[in-house]
Amino acid sequence: MDLRIFTEPQQGADYETLLSVAKATEELGFDAFFRSDHYLTMSGDGLPGPTDAWITLGALARETSRIRLGTLMxxxxxxxxxxxAIQVAQVDAMSGGRVEFGIGAGWFDAEHTAYGIPFPKEKFPRLEEQLAVITGLWNTPAGETFSYEGTYYTLTDSPALPKPAQPKVPVLLGGAGKERTPRLAARYADEFNMPFASVEDTAAQFARVRNAAEEAGRKPGDLVYSNALVACVGKDEAEFARRAAAIGREPQELRDNGLAGTPDEVVEKIGRYAEHGASRFYLQILDLSDLDHLELIATRIAPQLD
Structure with missing residues (x-):
């Protein structure tokens, strides 16, 4: 079972804070450090302001040596x-081949308005073309060129450089869409992620992705199936309640919707997701100043999942 640390820097975190979390992630034995890709907070003032996902990961590539690095999404x-394609390939080379590429259609219209970024209506078809272009560039043999003519993007005789350090950068897709999302995952994904969903909804979506993979001529077991859930753990009820209050959440709501409570409670809930095929968890950590929280998860939860 892989446990990965997942951060939401747009809520308020500078690079130094992210660096401290990434270093703790590596030192404590977690598998990976992931971050969101947003430019506007969803609550609070978001101070000191946003950081760019791929600039952050490029810097962390040089400051870490073992953990995988990536975006959700x-x-x-x-x-x-x-x-x-160039940015991800460069960060992969800077990390020695440790990047994983999560990509989604984009959904938060307010951040586009705030920073002058176009927010097209046809987001999903654009995502599909982006996947065709990015993977096409990476997969083009050295010395050959890549061309593509789509509805939204056209490339002519691209040298398709640089190449990632890895023979294949893992591609992560996810979401709750019942038709197009499983179909796209079956075509392009190495991992399918179900974010912030119940065990029941996860089971249903994983089944759709497996069916889509079979229809596409792939083995369903070739994909990794994962969940992203908020994590809030305390060694006892008092510590759990303190951590819940620190992130402005109610203990029962966290228990219902996240991986929350005491270590034993969290292990039991992880087991329920695992029964439906989840083998990787992205633990959304909302209080990035509380590194003791990461240590508790590493010492009291991770050993029970080996």
Missing amino acids: TAATFRLPGVL
Whole structure:
């Protein structure tokens, strides 16, 4: 079972804070450090302001040596696909081949308005073309060129450089869409992520993705199936309640919707997701100043999942 740390820096975190969390992630034995790709807070003042996902990951690539690095999820609306292919390939090389590429259609219209980013209506078709372009660029043999003519993007005789350090950068797709999302995952994804969903909804969506994979001629077991859930853990009820209050959430609501409570409670809930095929969890950590929280998860939860 892989446990990964997932941060939401748009809620208020500078690079130094993210660096401290990433270093703790590595030192405590977690598998990966992931971050969101947003430019506007969803609550609070968001001070000191947003950081860019791929600039952050490029810096962390040089400050860490073992953990995987990636996004849940890069917004396809933020970057042109050719530019994004270059950025991800460069960070992969800077990390020695530790990048994983999560991408989604983009959804938060307010951040687009705030920073002058176009917010097209046809987001999902654009995402599909972005995946075709990005993977096409990476997969083009060295010395050959790549061309693509779509509805939204056209590339002509691209040298398709640079190449990632890895033979294949893992592609992560996710979401709750019942038709187009499983179909796209079956075509492009190495991992399917179900974010902030119940065990029951997770089971239903994983089944749709498995069916889509079979229809596409893939083995369903070739994909990794994962969940992203808020984590809030205390060694006892008092510590759990204190951590819940620190992130402005009610203990029972967290228990219902996240991986929350005492270590034993969290292990039991992880087991319920695992029964439906989840083998990787992105633990959304909302209080990035509380590194003791990470240590508790590493010492009291991770060993029970080996």
